[in-house]
Amino acid sequence: MTDETHANLDRLLQSGGIRLGRAQRDRLIWLVGQYGVPTLDSVPDGRHSGVVILKEPPSGAAAELFYRALTPSCAVVIPRSENPGFDFLKSKLTEFGTVGPCGADGPHEMWWGGIGWSKFLTAADTSTIRPRIVSCHPRGSDESASLALRQSLERLRLDSHVEAIETQFDDRILCFEKAEFMVRMWNKYREPLLFIEADAMLRELPLLPSFVACDIALHKWNRWEMSARTLYLGRTNHAERLLRTWQQLAASYPAIWEGYLLDQAWSLTSSQGPLDTVWLPRSYHALKGDLGANRAIILHDRQTTTLELGPDPGFAGLVRSARRAGRTGASDAFMVMTSKAEAGGGIAVILRDISGTDAGAVAATVEAVTGAYAADCGGYGRLELSLCAWQEDVGAAREAAGLARYRILEIAPGQKIANDFFAAHAADDAVMTARHLFP
Template identity: 80%
Template sequence: MTDETRENLDRLLQSDGVRLGRTQRDRLDWLVKQYGAPLRDFSECRRAGVIILKEPPSGAAAELFYRSLTPGCAVVIPRGENPGFDFLKSKLTEFGTVSPGGADGPHEMWWGGIGWSKFLTSADSSTVRPRIVSCYPRGGDATAVSALRYSLERFDLACHIEPIDTQLGDRILCFEKTEFMMRMWNKYREPLLFVEAGAVLREPPLLPSFLGCDVALHKWNRWEMSARTLYLGRTRAAEMMLRTWQQLAASYPAIWEGYLLDQAWSLTSSQTPLDTVWLPRSYHALKGDLGAMRATILHDQQTTTLELGPDPGFAGIARAARRAGRTGARDAFMVMTSKAETGTGIAVILRDVSASDAGAVAATVEAVTGAYAANCGGYGRLELSLCAWQDDVGAAREAAAQARYRILEIAPGQRIANDFFATHASDEAAMTARHLFP
């Protein structure tokens, strides 16, 4: 990127009031290098470049915008946590998200476009090659991985495939898989790409390393996270997610691996700017898929339109938010911590997100995170939740109550002063004193 392009991008972001964290800005800079300079308005969509959307378009406007795009355009939504963008996202190809990172980057950045062709073509130039890792039950059918070994040898890809001890014979539980992944993380220094035993590679799987992300995985039916193909870059954020997944798997060994991976992603995304790529179906193809012959990774499973996991209740909770590449109301959107010695936490619930102006929602998020960074009021932990509906508010309140957090409910556009948390801490202390000494 030239100095002039960088300066123009700086001015554009500043004039539009767009705040990005370091990881988000790095991703945006990378996109500008790939696609070209940012386009000023929708009328230029026929040209190549990056389009930055601040406000969610209406249904008709979203349709017109989508029809005007070409594969030479990338769409960046720097406030992608707002459900007002969900309709437009559903029409685009979702490439990835970069989660918030505290007061300096208090929003989720979503990026997408029209199809994967540009990246899939360019990925062959990647100089970074992941190590392919896989495991299968000890004493099981070793021939199940022979096709995978052969395909790896064909593309001269480094790998590590081994049998592991399992509690249930021919079935690998999530905690057994995560323990294997953790050993591989500690053993090797290059990025890791886990591929389920029984799969075969039709092409070198270089897309994740070319994109330079923290983690990459496929969302089945656009929402359900699958652990059959999982990429981990050599980053602190990737290690944090892997360790979180391992801890959840050890604590809840009976829960299906995809649900635990989903929660590990959600928890990590709320605490650090996690650069996630949502891999195309070609990296998670099943036998019988229409595009199986063009697949990069073909799994030894028959194609289906059903969900992968066994619990329809989880689908009801997570589906809408995950299809838009964001955390839901039942998950904390952002977690911030302070150096306060007290272990007291506070949950701030921002309600009526869908019914409010996107700018007001964004400004309130920035005000809350900025106030906590300026004066935490003695609270050691802040959890900020965004709620579109009253049911979401109830779920967020219940979660905060279980954690024994102080709960504050606010609305978009509400004035948030820098002493917001200190004032509420003082009010709480006064109420406690009146209760103890009436």
């Protein structure tokens, strides 16, 4: 992009009151380079390419008209996509990726999508960066289980590392064993890593994640259930943070299914930094019997009769709707900020009623809260901001904050948040403590 194009993009964002963090702006610039000129809240006329940036969620009828007007030459960017008002439109589009909030400088989640992956899959063939394929299988299992994978790696001339590892069971690998293997591979190699299950095979070069240059890439089964059968890790600090968080969770909860632990690692990591995630298309996670299996890039040795990849279909029910929309759920912190000063304790701010309020008002309140904490943390070492659409969501968020022994504040969209918001509440807490100690 030229300096003039950068300046035009900055003016466009400023006119819409849109604040983006560095990683989010970099992703938007990349999209403009792929699709063309960005516009704000405009409806494509079906003849032009470009990036459409949406500030407000369209109503049901408007979302349908907007969707019908899009072509594969258009990309849609939602810079305040944490708002569930955008969920309906997202459900109609192909979800390409998300970039997590960037603190007070970019206090929103950015979602990007469009109509199908064809443009990117074609362009990815030009990528010069190839990931190292890594995989593992139990040492006690049949060596032929990984034969198809090894043969496909040799045919495509891809650097790889396929290893038999010691496991508790001869017929499967537990989550903590897989995570430990991935950490070893991360420490051993310098290339981006693409983990593929040992019973899978590659039909074509898997270049999409490295072409997009994201932190992580994975597939969501049924659009909500994260799968660890195909997992890409770019050589970035955020990717390493997610990997090590996943390893820690797996070590702490060895009996819990790997997909759910990966989901929680993603939620924690994206709330604490601008994790750039790509949600891989089904061609990177095809199963035997899929209609498009003959065009798959990665084909897993599983039948399409498998309804769920996890052992308990109802286990992650609380996060299904949020994950389908590429965002965190009510019981998960949307954003986590820490203060630079030596401070103790944490504070949880719960923003309620976000589904029935103007998206701009919700966004402004998020910005006010994060800005106030950055200006004066009030002695709280950690801020966790949760967004709740319904009263039951508020209850879940309160319960999670209570378990962490955080000070809990509940606010509404549009509520005035002064720069001394946190300092004032800290002073109130000090007064209440003094009264309790010296009645």
